[in-house]
Amino acid sequence: MPEGADRAPPLPPDLERSLTRFLHALDDDRPLGVAVSGGSDSLGLLTALASLLPPRRLVALTVDHGLRPASAEEARRVKAQCRSLGLRHETLRWDGPRPTSGLQAAARAARYRLLGTAAGRLGLAAVLTAHTRDDQCETLAMRRARSPSDAAAGLAGIPPATLFDGRLWVLRPLLDISRATIRAHLSARRIAWIDDPSNADPRFERVRVRAALEAGPADPADLAAAAGIAAARGALARAAAAYIRSAAEVEHGGQVRIGLPREAGPAVITAGLEALIDLCGGAARPLDRRGKATLRAAVHGWIGEGTGAADTLTLGRALLRRRGGALVIARENRGLGILRLDPGGSGVWDGRFLVRNLDRHAGLIVGVGREPGNPPLFGRDCGGVLQTSSEDWQQGLRRWREDEAVAGGFVCRRLAGRASRILPVHEWPLAQALAELVGCATFPPPPVTFSDRATASGCVTLR
Structure with missing residues (x-):
């Protein structure tokens, strides 16, 4: 236990249980990075971990996007708090030109790029972020408003781990913990946090959703349903990975030929083909609902469980051509830039x-x-x-x-x-199969062991 931790108020029991379970599930003893903005959630995560780990196991990382006049001073405040805890701290600054549009997306990409570079330089096992149960509820509410179908992929919620750019694992150990619990922990230790003014700006969708949830809390059944969807998607990803390994091969020019064995089942074949469309088409976004429905109907026809399936289909910038009992998938010949x-x-x-x-x-x-x-x-x-x-x-x-x-x-x-850019942990087996198929660099496994059992607020649970 770190020096002085025995004199501090104890951690809230559910916070201590969650973090202890997380630390026991870690498969990597290298230091952990913690993304700390100075807000209550990230500061709560850092100080709680500092109660459970020696200082050498933690590195605090603050990304200064330079988008607000107060950001530099906030980073200095975080550094001072880390100094009082005996923790190493680094401020990562986003320098260079800013886009005239899509600033928030560019800032997000820069944040993970900076964190990934720092993690590699410092030899970190992963970077932890302080997404909470509140964030999960808000995310599910926003995604349900856009995609009300119970089967929508987004309704799996925020995953407990995501790989960015094939190199940085971002872990989220607080998805079971409420923001109120974290703030109670900070208040008990008289630790002040920074309130970002944008978190109260009703122009942002998340702020409006947060206000609505405070007026009427989320139904716990929604969290349980999200966990079930995530667990089911993980099982489907593993089955689709096995299908690709057994039935797919790369032909001349990078096009892919894959068999259509009826015994694999339409759901697994559809999931495998959707991954190959992403691989061969290179589109920035996954298939929309109409595209997914078109692919499902075609698969049923191709394996003899439906009628009217065309021998040629274009989806997600990829061209699918039926050749006997197999499909050949290639990039369609349009929209190819320089x-x-x-x-x-x-x-x-x-x-x-x-x-x-x-x-x-x-x-x-x-x-x-x-x-x-x-x-x-x-x-x-x-x-x-x-x-x-x-x-x-x-x-x-x-x-x-x-x-x-x-x-x-x-x-x-x-x-x-897209897995080479952002890879949720439950899709990792399928991404590995794609990487092996085309001979590109495979993806590092997550540094924490997950089980297949769904929880009420996460995609999968820790063993």
């Missing part, structure tokens, strides 16, 4: 390939050829002109595997769909 990289720059082309320009002097242009599956082609940018006849013009057909990734002054690596 990516221009500065010397030393990097970017994602078509949502499917991560490209880094290793040349420090010449730009790189990534375009598309006419091969099946639409893999990328590469050319050097000489004064803005694509030199298609030069020796630098190369096909990327054999540049996808890690051991063959460097060629001609650039690196091109296949991505495993």
Whole structure:
């Protein structure tokens, strides 16, 4: 127990139980990062963990987005509080130009990018965030308003763990704990927190939903239903992963051929095909409700449980063609843009390939050829002109595997769909199967052991 922890008021019993269970389930003894804004939730998480772990096991990380005049001073206040606890603290600043639109999304992406870089540099097992049961209720209320169907994926709620950019596990150990419990813990220890003024701004949907929930608390059955949906989606992801491993192969140009064994069942086949559409299409968003319904109907027809299934189907920027008892899935031949990289720059082309320009002097242009599956082609940018006849013009057909990734002054690596950017823990088995299929880097397992049993407020529970 940290020095002085025995003199502090005890933790609320449910908070102590939840965090103790979480710490016992950890499979990694490296230090843990804690994202701390100075608000009640994150400060409560940090101080509670400081009561249970030695200081060397914790690193507090504050992201200063620079979007409010008070943000720098708030970061300094957090640093002072960490100093009083004997904890290491780092402020991560978002520098550089800001977009003229989509600022909140850009700030969120920058936050996880900064946290991921810090976690790698500091050798952290994961970064913990202080999402609470209140956050879970608010999220479910917002998603239900947009997608009232009980089967909607979003109604699984906030997952207890998410992998960002294939490298940073973000863990959420407080999804069972109320904000009131956390604030009672802070008040008992006379620890002041910072109130972000945006949390009271009714222009934001979450603020309005929070006010409505305070007027009439969420039904516990909603949390239980969310946990059930998440557990069911986890089981389906594992079954779909097994289906892909047994029935899919990559053909020339990156297109995928997969069998349609009736014994796999329509739900598993549909889940597997939806993942392959994401992989081959590279779309920024998953299929909408209409797209999902179209795919389900087609699968029933293809395996003989329905009628009128077309032999060719386009969904999520992917082209599906029936060939006997199998499907061939490839990127459709439209909307294929050009990516221009500065010397030393990097970017994602078509949502499917991560490209880094290793040349420090010449730009790189990534375009598309006419091969099946639409893999990328590469050319050097000489004064803005694509030199298609030069020796630098190369096909990327054999540049996808890690051991063959460097060629001609650039690196091109296949991505495993949206999972390469953001991966909820219950979808991890399916993402692994996609990565193995196309030979890209696999995803690190979560550093905490989960069971398959659903809880009343989380997607899965700790063992």
